[in-house]
Amino acid sequence: MEAFSVRTGDFVLASSKDSKLSESYGGGAIQTILKTALENKYVDKVLSFQEKKTRYDLSPVIIEQPDQIDSLPLSQFSVYHVSGANNIPKYLQQNLKGAGKIAIVAKPCDVRALVELAKRRQINLDELVVLGEECYGKISPKKVKKTLDEEQLDTSKVAYERIKGNTYSTIVEGENRSYTLGETLDLEGSCKRCAEREPTISDISFLVIEENDKTRTLIHINSEKGLKLLELASAKLNLDRANEEILKHRNREMEQLRDKAEKYKTEQFKIFDKNSEKDRYSYFKKLLENCRKCGMCIKACPICICVDCSVIKKRKEIDPVFYFLLRMGHMGECCVNCGNCDSVCNFLEPGPSLIFHRLGELSKSALNYEPGKNVNESPPRTKKTIKKS
Numbered sequence: 266m267e268a269f270s271v272r273t274g275d276f277v278l279a280s281s282k283d284s285k286l287s288e289s290y291g292g293g294a295i296q297t298i299l300k301t302a303l304e305n306k307y308v309d310k311v312l313s314f315q316e317k318k319t320r321y322d323l324s325p326v327i328i329e330q331p332d333q334i335d336s337l338p339l340s341q342f343s344v345y346h347v348s349g350a351n352n353i354p355k356y357l358q359q360n361l362k363g364a365g366k367i368a369i370v371a372k373p374c375d376v377r378a379l380v381e382l383a384k385r386r387q388i389n390l391d392e393l394v395v396l397g398e399e400c401y402g403k404i405s406p407k408k409v410k411k412t413l414d415e416e417q418l419d420t421s422k423v424a425y426e427r428i429k430g431n432t433y434s435t436i437v438e439g440e441n442r443s444y445t446l447g448e449t450l451d452l453e454g455s456c457k458r459c460a461e462r463e464p465t466i467s468d469i470s471f472l473v474i475e476e477n478d479k480t481r482t483l484i485h486i487n488s489e490k491g492l493k494l495l496e497l498a499s500a501k502l503n504l505d506r507a508n509e510e511i512l513k514h515r516n517r518e519m520e521q522l523r524d525k526a527e528k529y530k531t532e533q534f535k536i537f538d539k540n541s542e543k544d545r546y547s548y549f550k551k552l553l554e555n556c557r558k559c560g561m562c563i564k565a566c567p568i569c570i571c572v573d574c575s576v577i578k579k580r581k582e583i584d585p586v587f588y589f590l591l592r593m594g595h596m597g598e599c600c601v602n603c604g605n606c607d608s609v610c611n612f613l614e615p616g617p618s619l620i621f622h623r624l625g626e627l628s629k630s631a632l633n634y635e636p637g638k639n640v641n642e643s644p645p646r647t648k649k650t651i652k653k654s
């Protein structure tokens with residue numbers, strides 16, 4: 266890079282030199298990086314997202330032409346809301362095996378799921394270029410739409426939306442709306458418990474920061490691949506080294522989010538510890554009896570990869586508690602707390618992720634296995650001793 270030299274580990278502030286892109290999310294830095302990666306054939310494809318009917322209903326899309334990046338509906342909301350059954354890790358595992366080098370924009374829980382998929386040899390991380398957004402958490406898009414509809418705002422005319430700290434803000438039809446989280450709208454349960462807001466293995470991680478009425482993207486270069494991305498895009502980006510003040514602010518915010526999530530998680534996990542074993546059993550039996558065995562949580566879970574899923578096959582013959590126990594036995598210890606199961610489940614409150622998250626956390630101490638981390642580890646296996654007769 267000519268303007269100043271950067272190395273892995275550095276933080277830079279970036280925005281696009283393209284006047285149109287510079288008006289978009291984060292000053293268009295991520296779009297510019299993706300576009301130049303395609304133009305220079307550094308990646309074969311970009312796995313991104315598109316609006317179906319509205320911005321509250323997104324689905325994954327594969328982009329191969331650089332110009333298509335210009336119309337990418339990139340926003341914090343879009344990155345956070347390619348979730349549920351449409352999540353990026355599952356789409357990648359099911360549709361893009363061996364499809365060449367792919368760039369993706371992902372949130373930290375997507376990245377944790379990618380790590381678990383790599384451990385199961387379902388994806389090859391060497392073939393991926395990961396741009397991971399540091400995360401403030403997600404709100405159900407259905408609930409946002411419902412709230413704005415009730416206020417008779419035209420949700421096809423959203424100009425801005427952002428979750429930051431304890432607030433969700435949006436501009437619809439020129440009107441500013443702000444909602445304190447925990448009142449009309451709130452973060453998903455999995456997000457409130459999520460203390461891992463930075464993507465674990467991304468090539469670049471990024472955070473959009475506001476400066477007066479503009480936004481820029483704070484980029485952390487995490488790998489050689491990340492450095493290459495920036496080198497390719499450098500002629501089309503305005504780049505500055507990030508100053509101490511910005512970094513301190515970012516670190517403080519991330520720390521506050523982590524502390525808050527740890528406290529909330531500890532509080533929620535008390536359900537598993539309080540009262541007698543009999544009371545706990547009654548509580549969970551009652552909760553799980555609401556399960557309709559629809560199988561949507563399996564479909565949405567990025568760690569559930571069996572093509573011939575025995576839980577799905579047997580679900581009509583078994584009761585809901587047993588259905589749930591089978592799933593817990595199969596992959597519970599590897600849960601990355603992405604909340605995709607909660608997004609598709611209309612019957613359990615609290616959603617299924619609470620139980621799986623707790624199991625995933627227990628595996629850290631009981632099995633010495635950390636879901637979403639340590640790429641070279643294998644998932645835990647049940648040991649069986651076969652006695653010779």
Ligand code: SF4
Nearest residue numbers: 373374400402456459
């Ligand atoms: S689970 Fe964590 S990483 Fe995923 S969207 Fe929620 S806060 Fe972000």
Ligand code: SF4
Nearest residue numbers: 556557559560562610
């Ligand atoms: S936990 Fe929810 S999503 Fe999963 S099978 Fe039961 S009802 Fe369906």
Ligand code: SF4
Nearest residue numbers: 566600601603604606
């Ligand atoms: S079980 Fe865990 S990994 Fe699977 S969808 Fe639910 S939260 Fe995500």
